[in-house]
Amino acid sequence: MNFLTEIVAFVVAIGVLVVVHEFGHYSVARMCGVKVLRFSVGFGKPLVSWVSKKTGVEWTIAALPLGGYVKMLDERESEESIAPEDLPRAFNRQPVAKRIAIVAAGPVANFILAIVLFAAVFAGGVSEPEAIVATPLANTAAARAGFEGGEKIVSMRDADNGGETHAIRSWSDLRWKILDASFDHRRIVLSAKTHEGTYDFPLSVGTISDADAEQDFMDKLGFTPGGGTLTVAGVEAGSAAQKSGLQAGDKLRAIDGHNVDNATSFIDYVKAHGAKAVTLTIERAGKQQTVQVTPDVKHDASSGKDIGRIGAALANQLPSVDVRYGPVESLRLGVNRTWDISMYSLRMFGRMITGEASLKNLSGPVTIADYAGKSARLGLAAFVSFLALVSISLGVLNLLPIPVLDGGHLLYYLVEAVTGKAVSDRWQLVLQRAGLVCIVALSMIALFNDLARLIRF
Structure with a gap:
């Protein structure tokens, strides 16, 4: 079913984009008085073809949907002589x-x-995650800026030249603004609300590197959405999670004393602690308790490294905001x-x-x-x-x-x-x-x- 969804979505996307692109050529050519001979969606053998009685344009849907073209009257491409009355309408004469x-x-x-x-x-x-920062990994740009997790970013400004302040309405908004700053090598200041008040966090984002082609640049900077609730959705039979006594419905509150509000940071921590016991603070039936679990060591084919794994499915519920203009x-x-x-x-x-x-x-x-x-x-x-x-x-x-x-x-x-x-x-x-x-x-x-x-x- 997923494969079918991908094929249908791909065909729809390419079809819409090709038609719009070629219609741009077609419409302006007509406005400029150029004679259009054919409008084709796709290349190769025509599957469907008809000629407009009003314009004389041949409309075609071809076998290969990866593109399209608009054929205009052109003396350089015509194999037959062009009628004298049509010569002023040739593309090459414009x-x-x-x-x-x-x-x-x-x-x-x-x-x-x-x-x-x-x-x-x-x-x-659209409903988007709020710009709340999860606890960043050590030595990341977010950690060096002073973020500890739980801060809600509300605005951003350039650190130099008294730059204009831009409000941050959602995580997507934050992502785009940091991306823009990284390409201009700008130093920025993020203002964020905490329980104690609103504070400034100077941040040097550097630039986008080659590794970012394989990893989200926000993750590399230490920024992942936080402020949510991480719940155990299921436990694999015979896994480290089951042996430790973890149960479906348990809410994960901390790991080795570090607050847990994001699946990504939790999984990264577990991966880095294969065969090393970690202490989980969980909430079960409204009461907090601790559970000790030793992640199993598994070989990750994608990275070629051995990683820790506890065998628990996680459900991450992040606070969201409706962004509408x-x-x-x-x-x-x-x-x-x-x-x-x-x-x-x-x-x-x-x-x-x-x-x-x-x-x-x-x-x-x-x-x-x-x-x-x-x-x-x-x-x-x-x-x-x-x-x-x-x-x-x-x-x-x-x-x-x-x-x-x-x-x-x-x-x-x-x-x-x-x-x-x-x-x-x-x-x-x-x-x-x-x-x-x-x-x-x-x-x-x-x-x-x-x-x-x-x-x-």
Whole structure:
């Protein structure tokens, strides 16, 4: 069933994004007076095809759904002579400004879609974990900043130059703001409420490293959602948890004296204490008691290391907040979120080129399908947000100055606009081949990363 969900979600996501992208090209081409011959969703053999009586455009759904195209009248691509009355409507005869507008319209349509989708999520409201910090691991940035666990972060500001203060409304909000600061190498100050009052926590987040491709950067900084209740949902027969007397329904309050309010930090602590006895403070039937358990040692195939395991299923209930905005504010936030993700994508791509970031950050269709399925199972808001994220990625990718992509064609036309001369056919052919090699190489790396994540080699 999960596999079927992933396939359906993937097809829906790719279908929507391709149609929107190509409709951008199509609509602006029509507005510029260019004759459109075909609008195809997918490549290869047509499965369904019909011709519009009103526009004369052939609409096609093809066998391979990983893309699409809009075919316009163009003297360079036509195998037959073009009627004289249609020549003014050929793409190649349009002024350079119109050609730029037509080519740029596809990526722009993807950005507009992302803005609309994000705005819809913000306006519709979504339940998110509160920005309450769980007890951080020692030597992490959060621990060095002074966080002990249980603090509720309410705002963030730049540490230098008296920066503007930004309110923090949820964990997702906190994540995006820290991510933005990490890319600009900014030092920040987080203001958080505790039982004693509101205090400032100066934080140096550094930058995103290669390891973050495999691990959530917030985890590496020591930030995990806290303030919740961790309950034993089940106990495996013969496990260390059963031998210690743990029971389903027990609420975990502390481990070796450290407060427990987050599954991630609890599991990490247990993993690091294989064959070492730990003391759990639990609440059972309204009364607190202690239980000593010695985690079994198991080999973790994904990391290649021996880790501790107690054999208990956990249920983590985190405090949440309903985040909802008005129409105007939702649209503004949609624009800001789209801009932030676009800049993040460009910066990450630039760092991959310079070697500052790992090529492991590239993802292909397998990973997209996986996340499409996971987001669809989480609900409509999660799937819509995922769709917006992929739409931005598609827009950014197509604007890269690589021949065969929209960005490559835009580069040709910008050169023509500056020099007054079109790039020669010979140079276009050479660059086209080089661009194709780049795209094939990127696709192979992305596919390799997909397989590596899938089978963990």
